[in-house]
Amino acid sequence: MVDLSEIVAIWRGETKRALKSGRVLVLLILFLLFVALALTVVGGAMHQLNAKFEQQAAMAGADLSAAQSQLSEQKKQFLKMFVTEDEAMLEALASIPIVLLVVFKLTLRFLPLFIALMGFDQLAGEVGPKSIRYLIVRVKRSSIILGKLLSQITIFAMLLSICTLLMVIVARVLNPDFAAAQVALWTVKLITSSLVLSLAYLALTALFSAITRQSGIALVLNVIALFVIWFIALIAEIFRFPGEEAAMNSLAMLKSESWLAYLRYGSVWHFGDDLLHPSWARALPAALVHVGYGLVFLGLAQFALKKRDL
Template identity: 40%
Template sequence: MCKSDRVTHTLDGLKETLVIWGAELQRAVRSGRAVVLLGLYSMFSALVLLVIGKLTSDLRTAMNERLAGAGADAESATRLMEETRKGVLGFLTSNDTSMMEALAQVPIEVLLVFKVTLFFLPAYVALMGFDQISGEVAPRSMRYLTVRARRSSVLLGKFLTQAALLVGLVLVIDLAIFIYARIANPDFGSAALIINLLKFWFAAIVFSLAYVALTTLCSSLFRTPGVSLVFNFILLFVFWLMDTVGRASGETGALRFLRYLSPSNYAGDLLHPKFTEFGISGAAYAGFATLFLLGAYGALRARDL
């Protein structure tokens, strides 16, 4: 195949992918599934935010009452609250000085909610797209798509559909969380809100796209959507276990290398202000996404549709 033929072949594949992406995205939005997924994610995030907000408010009230009872002045109370905040921030950032300085203006509620929702986001991604491929394979409707388009185009089109939905849903939820934080913390200015909103949103997207690719892989391996979902959850548990065991082994343990094989290990630096630290995490998630998509393409190419 000459160079011009390869270019034409690539452009045709890109056009097919974009057409499938657009059609699948319209179908997903019109089906109401996006609304249901947004409602599910919203309820969970709101529950976490309300619980953490209530605990934070109660902690502030208790500390103020204790200081007032001890006869401390307002300056001492402010200093103690700031030290407590730095302690929590240090725990969340593993005492990384650069991250603590970069996130100094972000309310603790936002950081806690971000950590909790990031932990459960892979499960949400699995529920969102577990049938993206197997849902077409089981009723044999996939063969009608592959007659008109390449299997790789179908795969990438469906992957991009799930990714686009996730990008929009995460933005809506993050915006609501930051607006709540702005109301609850008057000193959290609008400029800091916009900058950190974009930063947190981008970090969540980088983190979750690898799991969208994992869901695409699981959906490509089996004909039945239910089996794809169960296998997806099994892999999520395996990755979590590898990360936990690897961290528990410490820096010199025999199993410490396991955590480097889990996507969860690289989430800590997604908010890092240094490009080198963030770049390593971003490259790791891009690598995982590429690996999962290549596996999905291999499975779909070998499958008898």
């Protein structure tokens, strides 16, 4: 039986303790440094490319609107080659600056590792020194896990929102044609999709923190699991499904057909891209998959902590 009062008490206590410690500040600085580095590299490269394109267009005496239209088509070709072949997705992503999209994609690769670093000792840090005994005589073990997980989600959502706002603001400064309505819409979409994607990895981190007594081992096992998830997705993505046709001028043309393509469904990472899809028929199932994986990992963490001799 779930006791909401216990969960809320643990969530409140863990969140206050985390905010008062210097660890959250260090994590925020780490997150901001990564985003700032990505923005500097990608933003600088895109600025140079745009300046060179405008200079060449001016030297050739081309009409500026025609040049911008050509640049837009090149942007779509880039997205089709390296991001997605889905037409609806292409139209949606074409409305945001390339610098924002690329930095956001890079950040998504960083998030699972960041989550592992943020919460690897949430349970192991108390199981090892046996300080958790003071909790289990007062509250249920399930309440401990749920309260700590909710605290991790709360802190992560705060850090994620700050860094996403930074990305969007910089993208707006570098691209004045990025309309205010689009800025607001994509800020909400990017934060929401990132948070949903992170649910599975937050629960995975809780699982490894629950099954070990040493925080260092929990972190190592967590990172190994992440690389396994990425490896399965990578192997599957370099192949096409048997009988699948590849669109012209797309990355799929370079892929060979193999049954290994079906392995992508065994990795939660594969479903991350659909979280930004404009169609609910694609975005909602992807969100449910991440929630489902999160519930499985959370259930295993509950089972592991329940069976442990604390």
